[in-house]
Amino acid sequence: MTDLTKLNISKPAPLAAFGVAAVVASFALAAAPAQAGSHGMDLSGETVEFVIPFSESGGSAKWANFYAPLLSEALPGNPTVVVKYMPGAGSTKGANWFQDQTFEETNGTLIFGSSGSTQFPYLLDDPRVRYEYGDWNVVLASGTGGVAYLPPDIAEQMDGMDATGLQDIDFIWGSQGATRLDLVPLLAWRMLGMNVEPVFGIEGRGDGRLMFERGEANIDYQTSSSYLKGVTPLVEGGSAVPMMSWGALDEAGNIVRDPTFPDMPSFKEVCEATPACSTEGEAWDAWKAFFVAGFPAQKMVFLPQGASDDAIATYTQAFRDIIAREDFAEMSEVTLGDYPQMTGDAAKETLRQGTQVPAEAKAYVKDWLLEAYGVSLD
Amino acid sequence: METLLAALPALGEAFSLILHPTQIMYLIIGVVLGLSVGVFPGLGGIAGLSLVLPFMFGMDPVSGLALMVGLVAVVPTSDTFASVLMGIPGSSASQATVLDGFPMARKGEAARALSAAFASSLFGGLLGATVLTFFILVARPLVLSFGTPEMLMITILGLSMVAILAGRLPLKGLAAACLGLLLGTIGEAAAGGGLRMATYDIPYLIDGVTLVIVGLGIFAIPEIVSLLRQDGSIARNASLGAGWMRGVRDWFANIWLSVRCSVIGVLVGVIPGLGGSVVDWIAYGHTVQSTKDKSKFGSGDVRGVIGPESSNNAKEGGGLVPTLIFGIPGSGSMAVFLGGLALLGIDAGPQLITNDLSTTYTIVWSLALANVVGAGLCIALSGGIARLTTIRFTLLAPFLFMMIAFAAFQSRxxxxxxxxxxxIGILGIFLRRFDWSRPAFLIGFVLSYQAENFANQAHQIASFRFRRGWMDGLEYIFSPIVLGILLVTVISIMVGLRQAKQILPEGKVATGRKRAPLVFLLLMLAYSITAWINAWMLRLTSDKIFPMTVATVGIIALCILLIRMMRAPETDPVFADRETGGEDAEAPHGLWTTLAWFGALLVLSALLGFIIALALFMVAFFRFRAGLGWARTLILSGLGIAGMCFIAGTLNRDFPPGLLQEFVRLPWPLT
Known part of the structure; x- marks a missing residue:
């Protein structure tokens, strides 16, 4: 309460100016192209459009709106950065649109934010996909993690990390759809020999948590920041117990404990402790491939095809400056969680891991989706 | 009790925070933005919030909250302008307002309807804020007691309002509702991803049709075309009758109705997952059922405005409950609001109530104040704005076509x-012409997604419970709340069916020739059968069961109507056709030539892009259809285009590009 009073006297933001600024900025789109010389780009007076292929209400919107004002400060010339929403067909519409954009026409004033939901249809050969990640230029990659949790009475059935005791329980789970990020938990639970029946068609993971809280579902998972915000109070109140995190990737590409949740076993540990589960073979390879695409490489920022080295360097440097800010950790904790924000080669490596899946893994997941849920992507 | 005692000081503290001049200024800016955005159909709270979101970062929390809450709170206030004055449902929250509000405007009572609506909005908003103050402390268990079966029941209660809005022939209302439900199933099924009446080759259809487009197509386009044909003004005699004071008195005379509808609004708003789309219909249904003299509903009864308008502002207060205490948005604008809170460093969730009550109450106070300021401004403006209804409609129409096309373009x-x-506009024109209940169609469409999903999910969870034990399953399905709502639904259907004949939401319709109504019925039947076959061919039961069930009901209703058509004489209400008598038949301009003007705008847009097409359309329309001189033609067209560019520029929106833009790269706004 005191902090409210304190903040009360902080700067009165120049709000009256913003309407004018927005209008002027929009018209400026038509104005002179950016000067891209050897001394780096100057974007002063420009409007950078940060297009995300989702609606205003999702996690990607939060992520983009978190970065937009910071990017405006960090880019040379302090351009206005506006987030533009282009939802449709589970993000494939926006991604297809971005595929048609070229750097020559946009001159560095267009960036695109993709998410795990953009990568999964790409990896699964969804017929709607007309985009090619290989054509785009990544300038930032943001990772995240996820945690599965159970009601206390069911969590007791686990013997340490051995999940064999859960195999006789009927689980029900609110899911957004088997071809989305929810594929990762579904496959993990199945590998542990658990019998989880997904109730499809919920609109967001928050609704899944609500279903768990109402007792309609008896298992759930959340991405890290939602877990910290929404589930930690439940754990403290004694109505939920964490089961495992999905883990995180180390620099060599191995799955290790998620640094945000050092006290929780990763799925790999639980799998090793459960006789029914194996960390080798095609199921594991498939799970790992889709986990990497969905979590450590969840959200990325791209420049369109044909981007000049100059532009890539400018944006990479801008994101580096943002991440190097002293107050970055504090600001990002709420929105992004404590996860690596990668630029340069690290981002390229993440992109490579997140968008390339062995043919066997792909085939395994497609067969499983068809057999278990009748979902076909042809 | 302890929590209540702790709440009072926080309430006082929050009040002193919000009364600071800076915060009041931000609140007023928020209110003005919210009102301006809300006036445009299809924009609403999401567009407004997205506009201020970039400025949230680094703002102090109280100012940021005042700005955002001020904006959100008044959108359901100002969207009333479009509903009442033009018969355009401004947002999903004011669909039902159109039913009586627009006929009042046509009677020259626009100012009365508007001020009654605003007084109701104000009252609903304040009641919502009051309830929120105390309810938020204890709401958690109540919100959690609304599971999937309960939400399904509320959805069915909403659908049961079809009974009372069905029009002269209940079967026609039922068929219209089924058609609406079927339209809502177009696209990818939420459960298994099966495609219904869509293919991957037409990507547009995969996401289905949006509410904005259906609302505009079903209500706005038929009304505008009809008005344009008559070449008069919205108010039939081009004169204004009862003024704004009358509306406020009307509201006061019906204060208990307003109280009841506000409570309905808060309660439905509190339940996450339902959103605002049912609340105004339930409130309208309640209004009609609870009044003795029903003869004027649908043709301009002020109570039909007071009911829905009281509920839709109260809903915003209710909607904040799940948003704040669970961090789960009840609607699209609440989702953006949550994003804004995060930028201010405020985290929604249970801890907001336990540790940070003064922030919560800052929101509550902002909500209350915004409602007062917003409704006050609107009431003050309503007398003046109502004059629009006396202008020759031919001069307004191009601006409306422009707004509608732009609003529709915002959806995809x-x-x-x-x-x-x-x-959908053409479908709407025919539904109106042959007297198929358009409200029933819209209710079906709006609730289609929820009805299907809740039914699928409840079925899946219930069969899971039944496997565990019979008692467990029965307890899940027949909770006391479900039984309670079920009772209300049954009563509502029975009362509705008995009274539907008295309520003619679209006025009386003449009958005449047989052929045209028959052809339209056969077309509806053909679509229903196609949809049935299309669903039957899907692989997953979860994806096909709902469209098949709905289509079956629709086909049966249509077949019974078909039999009646074969037996009945031409004077039977089943042959209702506006072209055979009444305003439409006597209109100086034909239906198709009028519609062709709008069609031309769309075709030109497809070729030349929206702005160039709009320029050509406006000049041609003012010069040739309206018969104005060149000077006035150019001035009006220029004003229209400049206004359009200003709105789009401020909101950072693009215009639809056409074929020309494929080949030539043009600067904004011609892109």
Whole structure:
């Protein structure tokens, strides 16, 4: 309460100016192209459009709106950065649109934010996909993690990390759809020999948590920041117990404990402790491939095809400056969680891991989706 | 009790925070932005919030909250302008307002309808804020007691309002509702991803049709075309009758109705997952059922405005409950609001109530104040704005077409939006012409997604419970709340069916020739059968069961009507056709030539892009259809285009590009 009073006297933001600024900025789109010389780009007076292929209400919107004002400060010339929403067909519409954009026409004033939901249809050969990640230029990659949790009475059935005791329980789970990020938990639970029946068609993971809280579902998972915000109070109140995190990737590409949740076993540990589960073979390879695409490489920022080295360097440097800010950790904790924000080669490596899946893994997941849920992507 | 005692100081503290001049200024800016955005159909709270979101970062929390809450709170206030004055449902929250509000405007009572609506909005908003103050402390268990079966029941209660809005022939209302439900199933099924009446080759259809387009197509386009044909003004005699004071008195005379509808609004708003789309229909249904003299509903009864308008502002207060205490948004604008809170460093969730009550109450106070300021401004403006209804409609129409096309384009930002708008607009024109209940159609469409999903999910969870034990399953399905709502639903259907004949939401319709109504019925039947076969061919039961069930009901209703058509004489209400008598039949301009003007705008947009097409359309329309001189033609067209560019520029929106833009790269706004 005191902090409210304190903040009360902080700067009165120049709000009256913003309407004018927005209008002027929009018209400026038509104005002179950016000067891209050897001394780096100057974007002063420009409007950078940060297009995300989702609606205003999702996690990607939060992520983009978190970065937009910071990017405006960090880019040379302090351009206005506006987030533009282009939802449709589970993000494939926006991604297809971005595929048609070229750097020559946009001159560095267009960036695109993709998410795990953009990568999964790409990896699964969804017929709607007309985009090619290989054509785009990544300038930032943001990772995240996820945690599965159970009601206390069911969590007791686990013997340490051995999940064999859960195999006789009927689980029900609110899911957004088997071809989305929810594929990762579904496959993990199945590998542990658990019998989880997904109730499809919920609109967001928050609704899944609500279903768990109402007792309609008896298992759930959340991405890290939602877990910290929404589930930690439940754990403290004694109505939920964490089961495992999905883990995180180390620099060599191995799955290790998620640094945000050092006290929780990763799925790999639980799998090793459960006789029914194996960390080798095609199921594991498939799970790992889709986990990497969905979590450590969840959200990325791209420049369109044909981007000049100059532009890539400018944006990479801008994101580096943002991440190097002293107050970055504090600001990002709420929105992004404590996860690596990668630029340069690290981002390229993440992109490579997140968008390339062995043919066997792909085939395994497609067969499983068809057999278990009748979902076909042809 | 302890929590209540702790709440009072926080309430006082929050009040002193919000009364600071800076915060009041931000609140007023928020209110003005919210009102301006809300006036445009299809924009609403999400567009407004997205506009201020970039400025949230680094703002102090109280100012930021005042700005955002001020904006959100008044959108359901100002969207009333479009509903009452033009018969355009401004947002999903004011669909039902159109039913009586627009007929009042046509009677020259626009100012009365508007001020009654605003007084109701104000009262609903304040009641919502008051309830929120105390309810938020104890709401958690109540919100959690609303599971999937309970939400399904509320959805069914909403659908049961079809009974009372069905019009002269209940079967026609039922068939219209089924058609609406079927339209809502177009696209990818939420459960298994099966495609219904869509293919991957037409990407537009995969996401289905949006509410904005259906609302505009079903209500706005038929009304505008009809008005344009008559070449008069919205108010039939071009004169204004009862003024704004009368509306406020009307509201006061019906204060208990307003109280009841506000409570309905808060309660439905509190339940996450339902959103605002049912609340105004339930409130309208309640209003009609609870009044003795029902003869004027649908043709301009002020109570039909007071009911829904009281509920839709109260809903915003209710909607904040799940948003704040669970961090789960009850609607699209609440989702953006949550994003804004995060930028201010405020985290929604249970801890907001336990540790940070003064922030919560800052929101509550902002909500209350915004309602007062917003409704006050609107009441003050309503007398003046009502004069629009006396202007020759031919001069207004191009601006309305412009607004509608732009609003529709906001839903997918593709040319498909304009094609969908035109197709649904033509459907709307026929539904109106042959007297098929358009409200029933819209209710069906709005609730289709929820009805299907809740039914699928409840079925799946219930069968899971039944496997565990019979008692467990029964307890899940027949909770006390479910039984309670079920009772209300049954009563509502029975009362509705008995009274539907008295309530003619669209006025009386003449009958005449047989052929045209028959052809339209056969077309509806053909669509229903196609949809049935299409669903039957899907692989997953979860994806096909709902469209098949709905289509079956629709086909049966249509077949019974068909039999009646074969036996009945031409004077039977089943042959209702506006072209055989009444305003439409006597109109100086034909239906198709009038519609062709709008069609031309769309075709030109597809070729030349929206702005160039709009310029050509406006000049041609003012010069040739309206018969103005060149000077006035150019001035009006210029004003229209400049206004359009200003709105789009401020909101950072693009216009639909056409074929020309494929070949030539043009600067904004011609892109």
């Amino acid at each position: 930002q593709s040319l498909g939006d304009l094609v969908a708008l035109m197709s």
